[in-house]
Amino acid sequence: MLSERISLLNPSPTLALTAKVAELRKYGEDIISFGAGEPDFGTPGPICEAGIQAIRDGHTRYTASAGIPELRSAIADKLVKENGVTVAPEQVIVSAGAKQSVFNALMTLCNPGDEVILIAPYWMTYRDQIALAEATPVVVQTAVETGYVPSLDDLRAAISPKTKAIIINSPSNPSGAVLPREKLKEIAALAIRHGFHVVSDEIYEKLTYGAEHISIASLGSEIAERTVTINGVSKAFAMTGWRIGYAAASLPIAKGMSALQDQVTSNPASISQYAALAALKMPFEPVRAMVEEFECRRELILGELAKIPEVRCAKPGGAFYVFPDVRAHLSGRTDLELAAYLLEEHKVACVPGSVFEGDGHLRLTYALDRHQIVEGVRRISEGLQSLT
Ligand SMILES: Cc1ncc(COP(=O)(O)O)c(C=O)c1O
Missing domain, CATH: 3.40.640.10 (Type I PLP-dependent aspartate aminotransferase-like (Major domain))
Structure with missing residues (x-):
């Protein structure tokens, strides 16, 4: 019924993960999500004002x-x-x-x-x-x-x-x-x-x-x-x-x-x-503050991941993701199964690396607050270590 073109498309796994996390939270589950692909900051005020002014000025x-x-x-x-x-x-x-x-x-x-x-x-x-x-x-x-x-x-x-x-x-x-x-x-x-x-x-x-x-x-x-x-x-x-x-x-x-x-x-x-x-x-200052915060969180998440035995992670030079290699912990599972297990059993959401053709990895965003980063990586660590 549908075109071949449309049947070639894969549903966005990150959007699917976001929906799953939202559903679990609706049932009262305390989930930490490393899934998001967006800054956890609000749009700077002057930009919002410019949008409001555009409406007032009739740019509609x-x-x-x-x-x-x-x-x-x-x-x-x-x-x-x-x-x-x-x-x-x-x-x-x-x-x-x-x-x-x-x-x-x-x-x-x-x-x-x-x-x-x-x-x-x-x-x-x-x-x-x-x-x-x-x-x-x-x-x-x-x-x-x-x-x-x-x-x-x-x-x-x-x-x-x-x-x-x-x-x-x-x-x-x-x-x-x-x-x-x-x-x-x-x-x-x-x-x-x-x-x-x-x-x-x-x-x-x-x-x-x-x-x-x-x-x-x-x-x-x-x-x-x-x-x-x-x-x-x-x-x-x-x-x-x-x-x-x-x-x-x-x-x-x-x-x-x-x-x-x-x-x-x-x-x-x-x-x-x-x-x-x-x-x-606009001046770059509000953006610089956001970048500085991301940099601190990058150090934090790398430090926390380094405590997990046999997880290897390159130090990213940019963006707000880390991509740890968790192959040593798969014991026959795929990274998709591992991510599903971490979400269901340990209440932590990560995007499986195979989504990006980086099998055996997990993608974690650090666009979330420091406390959640520490607690989230603790849950991953607990999950991985109870498998091996
Ligand atoms: C590499 C890359 N390019 C482009 C985009 C999309 O950006 P936009 O929100 O401007 O469409 C994303 C969003 O996740 C991305 O990760």
Whole structure:
């Protein structure tokens, strides 16, 4: 009855986990959830005020499909000043979240049968969106030992005449890995030599802890031409519900994405666009305080996890996730079964690593308060140790 395209889609496991946690809590269960993929902070006051003011000012109608000119200009300015990516406002398309921006990019770049390289562990949405674009994912595996950074040989081996694009996501969801400049240079050189595109999802850009975030499109005009740089306000400004993301690309690609968006959603919410404009123009201080808090929590959660025997965890350079390797504790179980066991028996929710093609791991967010982090990891520890 349904299209083949729709039957290819996997229900979002993180949303399913959130629903399960909500149901258990409804029955009075005390659950600690490491599942969320969003900051636990409120949107800063001035941004909310800008949204309210936009309503008062009557900005409640359709806007240009690709976004209001002021916002596209502010994004182009930001990309030039903060990221060294030279773009004009016409090259910027504002969408309903970075998720839509990634989808627009893949639909604009890929023909049926094209291949898209994914670096595992990866945000699972990429796989489903590649399927919707009727392209094929080609997965490059990475490991805890190398901090989830892909090797040049593995990247080379993934390239074929059908390669249309690579998706990079630095800092990464779920591993928190930040790709160093040298690795980005290697990827850029491969893209130029073999003639494929880079879709660079930089949504966690502002959430880095000592590691340097580099936009691959800043590495030269040749790679800039081939790159779709994606970012948004969801994570940096605690604005997940406002739904504003953006993409910047060469003019032909930007025009293609805009034409697609014209026919699918038109503009993202007008009110949110004004709020996003305020976010990009406001002082960085409230964001810095949030990042500092995340950094303290990162230390805390790593310290707590280190107390569990045989759990290995790379130190993430960014985002708000840790991705411990729990293979030593599986004793024949899958990570899906392990996560179900931890939730049912020990009242702690984690996302199983296989969701991200990182089997044998768990993804834990540290976007929750310190007390819950300590208690949650204690429950995981208890759960794992009672299995072995
Ligand atoms: C890697 C990555 N990209 C994009 C998004 C989606 O961002 P947005 O809320 O702007 O759609 C997420 C959200 O979890 C993410 O983890």
